[in-house]
Amino acid sequence: MDDFTAAGASVIGVSRDNIERLNDFSADREYGAGNLAVASDESGEIARSYGLKVGDAREGATDTRGIEIGHGFAERITFIVAPDGKIAETIGGVSAMENVRLTLEAVQELGGQ
Secondary structure, eight states: OHHHHHTTOOOEEEESSOHHHHHHHHHOTTTTTTOSEEEEOTTSHHHHHTTOOBOOOOTTOBOTTSOBOOSOOBOOEEEEEOTTSSEEEEEESSOHHHHHHHHHHHHHHHHTO
16 A cells, blocks of 8 residues: 555455444454445445446355355456546456556556656
């Protein structure tokens, strides 16, 4: 997060999780630890507004902590929104770590323009 802040970026995660699950995630020191702002898109309305595919819940699906998810999924895509409000770049289809790396590079490049 320090690198994103230094690049002038604000980072907001949007999840299909309900607010209770997001609060639990944010409180977990191994995951959010309160360092990442997260918004609940329980209905999938935000995801759909960005043209993402939104699917139904998968029975027995668990998160990386082993806790049952109990909701549908949306494509995992990162949108980099420029100061003018337009989407400058999208990143998806890569591992979580690669996503962070590519997103930071794009934010740094955008900040340098």
